[in-house]
Amino acid sequence: MSDLNRTELAQTILDTMSNVAVIADCTLIDTITDETVLLQSGLDSLGFAMLVAQLEEDLGIDPFSEMQLAVYPRTFGEFTALYASALEG
């Protein structure tokens, strides 16, 4: 996946996070970067589950159920990389 596509993917995930935050009644922190720890982004575990469900709708994949994950992504960058890798198949 090219850097540009990777940027677009990150933006898609960020947009989805904003939408989910409204539904899940969470408040996202102002700036989310690749280094942001997911559980410090403002989404809690329920919000995170909703995010994964929504991304499955938008992108057609749920890497958490489809991939044998050795470790769960800890940061936003790792989360995006996981989706990028799942999309590449």
Next chain:
Amino acid sequence: MLSLLEQVSNFTGVALVHNTKADSSGNDDAQAIQCTTYETLIVEAKALRAKGNLPCQAVLSFENLTTFVTYLLAYESVVANLYLQPEVPLALPNKSNANKSSASTPDSADKNTAATVWHLPTSGTTGTPKWIAHTSASLCRAIKQGQQHQQTRWALCYQPFRYAGLQVLLQSLLNGATLVDCTTADTTKKVDIIRREKVNAISATPTLWRQFLLSSAFSDSSPPFTIEKITLGGEITDAPLLALLASQFPNAKIMHVYASTEAGVGFAVTDSQPGFPKQWLTTGVNENSLKVDSEDVLWIKANAAQNTELKKINNTIVEVDSEGYVNTNDVVMIKDNRVYFKGRANGAINVGGQKVHPEHVEQVLLQSPLVSQARVYAKKSSIMGQLVVADVVLSASKDIETKPTIALLLHCKKHLARFEMPTKINVTDSIAINASGKIGRTQQASAE
């Protein structure tokens, strides 16, 4: 107690109306309508009995209403065990050679009288269907009798082998009233029969009532329908539907009935509000005592001796406590002196260890003027185990400015806990109902 046959033996006039071409797509065909009088039913049921050698165990399937009722009258109080077989046959608890004919007689025995134990299938909305046993007394307990009911023309919208259907059937038969078969699948067809046969009393699930109202067949009719009695049951009834029915049928008496196949007893609520008055938990209602346990589950006691008897014949299926209360498995919520139903205890969606009752989420969605029908179910989540998903049919009359799903999510947010929120709302044209007239709640809703 007199047998059913003895109780109907003095009635005259039309007992049953059924459409022999109900499944065909043709236009109304007067010849397709078959009317059966009480006289015919009584003669034929007696003839069956006179043949002798009636079984001690019988399986009755529903193929047409006249045959079903004839056998039912012949068998009740004669056969010891009467199984009312659903459309997808449920295995009998013991090994018998039951076949699929209208009435099979697996075990023959010379037996002239018996206290019949009725075996009814549960609908299996939230689990595997199972047989629940009843006595004739427990089934007839809620039937109101009186001459004023004789002119009633009931629409049978439930299948008669289900508890709710059997209640309509018994209510009709034990009053010498007329029962009109509306068990056919298509809503328009049902409304056609209701109009043509001048039905004046209808008992149906809230889901079916919503479909009736959606079809607009009732409001378009001229002359208007003369519905005098509206009964809702089998599912949770919500305030918007009660209000809609009241405005559409201003002259009808509207009640929602609470009963379950398992508990076999119930009560009716007639004050146009969902749920029931909290006071009934103290005073009881309709000779039933009610209580709510620490898990918010409703227990009901009609008659302790009768419940103990039911417990005996149902073994472990029906839970009866030491005081004779039956566990309804229905979870309730007490708010402002009212007890509201939230859903089935065993039908909850598990969101990260928190229980969500899909019926409760449906009630919240239905409170929105944007929604005419709703179905809520679980979606598997790799993170939380399960999440809540909703399918909705939007109200045709509403102009929706913003995205309806966003508006609905914001509506849900006001009334639901975070974990109860639907993570996705699918807008759909229709919601399938199962043969019991209820919404299937598994993700792949299948005909039951």
